[in-house]
Amino acid sequence: MLNGNHSSSFISFLRRTSTYLILLVILVWFALLSPEFLTVGNLLTIALQTSLVALVAIGMTLTIITGGIDLSVGSVAALSGALAAGLATRGGLGTYPGLLIGLLTGLGMGFLNGAMIVWGRIPPFVATLASMAIARGLTLVYTQGRPIAGLDKTFTFWGGQGALGIPVPVWVLIVVAFLAYFLLKHTPLGLHIYAVGGGEETTRLAGVNVGLVKFSVYLISGLCAALSGLILTARLWSAQPNIGVGLELDAIAAAVLGGTSLAGGVGGIPGTLAGAFIIGVLSNGLNLLEMPSYNQQVVKGMVFILAVMLDYFIKQRQAKPKGNPAD
């Protein structure tokens, strides 16, 4: 509206769509290079693999928009999976109470993070780094470092095939993504999440309970991590004590690729999903091309840098001096 000239509206178009364009380019590229890539089966595999990172990335996005971060997600996923599996099998509680406790574990760790950050005034990076260690430690203590197997069908259902031939984890992702999108775009809490990231003091002055907003995002992030952990456990037919190592980095990468600013105040669910799919498609495609996994890491890192640089470049072009624009 203000910068109405041609080039800047094109730039702002790029700005809004760069993540999707990158995803599209990668899709086309793999489709051309590998005949198996563009099959329904393979696309569903990608969706299934991506759903785990994407779920966590959704919660991560919320924390990053408030200007925070949640490094504990990978460990929380492992702890939730382990407790749920353990209580459901050798604890004798049954599957549903086990799953419920798994989810409550996520909320509990989210609460711990929120309490440290809001009440303890510990910077989110430090607080969640601590809870990352705590959750991983608890997982190892509880499992004694060994897998917990023997899950029944109602448990493994959550990692398997669902309605319309679409895997259950993908359905879960769809539901969670929709809820998170609604939360961010259509509820006061969502607006306040952006507001806290844009200016915490200002938000406080407007009468918003900033502590509550922060608590909410860490609770949600914990819940998302737990969901992801339970699903992964269900898929593996057992709880593994060392799942989710490095998951936080993938989730942060997905959010950042999707245009979420680590400085806070900016970001969204569609972008994060696209970011997660960029990561997922890249892994899948490179596997199909039979690239060794060590090399894959290098390629992924480079794509990440390129994407972020592109984003930065576009942003810079778009940033106009905020002097006194003529009325």
Add this chain to the structure above:
Amino acid sequence: MTEIAIPRLKLEHIYKSFPGVQAVSDVSLNVYGHQILALVGENGAGKSTLMNIVNGVVPLDSGKIYLDGQLVSIPSPRRALELGITMIHQELALIPELTVGQNIFLGREPRRWGIGVDWKRLYAQAQRELDRLGIEVSAQATIADLSIAQRQLVEIAKALSYNARLIALDEPTSSLTSRETDTLFRLVRSLREEGVALIYISHRLEEVFELADRIAVMRDGHLVAVGNASEFTPAEVVRLMVGRELAEFFPKVPAKRGEPVLKAVNLKAGREVRGVSLELHRGEIVGLAGLVGSGRTNVARLLFGADRLEGGEIWFEGRQVHLRSPQDAIRLGIGLVPEDRKAQGLFAGQSVRYNAGAGLIQRLSRWGFIRFQAVNRIVRELVERLRVRTPHLNQKVRNLSGGNQQKVIIARWLGLNPRVLILDEPTRGVDVGAKAEIHALMSELAAQGMAILMISSELPEILGVSDRILVMREGRIVAELSREEATQDRIMQAATGQL
């Protein structure tokens, strides 16, 4: 009026200290409905702190607050809003990433089905609020895309939309020009008619005497005088504020105009700058006047290499130069004190020493080592000269009062001693004493051969300081007036195009 009997707000023995500073000390004050109370005082006198206490932003150490005769405690901004108290903050308090409407209704969004935000209603209401106040801004615009003056107006709209019983305005006009100021005054007066109690903080005494029914003067955290506006003269108010007789105006030393230093030929950039030519000579102060939005700031930024030139030439000491970045400009000896100190000028989390000395560090380094003693000496000198009120040089700039922050930025550039200094609204929010001090310093520096370009929306400042005045309108320089020819009317006529 019976309402006068019970004060809307009654403060009793309010105390507040920060580490090293007694910001508010034993203040007792009544504020009534149907009245405008002007609160004045030097930078750091405690005005904002007092208002922040009333608005639940900072907790008080001791004292009592009564609202309409009821003892209240105001532990949070939320509580203040519930009680019908609101405030326009000195530092803009808007979230740049959000839209105008979202900012206005932050924390009290209209709901739909209990959980969702009713965006349609929110924007419609916000737009109605803006239109009612005659503010020409779209409710859907993002704050980051607005100019400072537009943001200030949005902030005012936000505060007024609470329908509060008590509104504190902390230097609301500091970035407005006369037209918007008039709009604001109209609004403030109509609120007074409606019975609202208003507290108006300003360093512009003309405004104070134009608006206020009562005046309260603070000094060093104490309330030193309060009474009906008619009982005071401006000179008295100044004396009460400063606590001593202030040598009224430093006589302006007419400049000895030297050779030209900086020449701009037909500068163009976007719609804001459409062909600007000007020349700055050693030893002179050139005032750049114009309405907000006329492109003054854009010209300043172009001359400082902060924005890209789309056409035209810049000449420095007889050579054409291409300023690709502020670094290039600084290397040549061009300095800019920017308009938006919070976003562009200060390292808020750093000390006064760091902020004031930031520019000196390169100049005063030897073999890559900073000569801290030299930096300290110069910083201390400047801080004393500009009377920056700070307990010590290691105080974080964030903790200074607004006017003192402004002084710190000015100190940085003065310490650098550039050949050309561009000042964009240099005395915004600065108290009378320090303002005179800054003006005197500018004259002195000009006399030593510096070329100064000063942008100001305050006409008395332009008239008082400039040797020559340029007036901008819609991206062009439309008038050049000598010191002798210039009057407020002639400048305004040129600025608004009613020649």
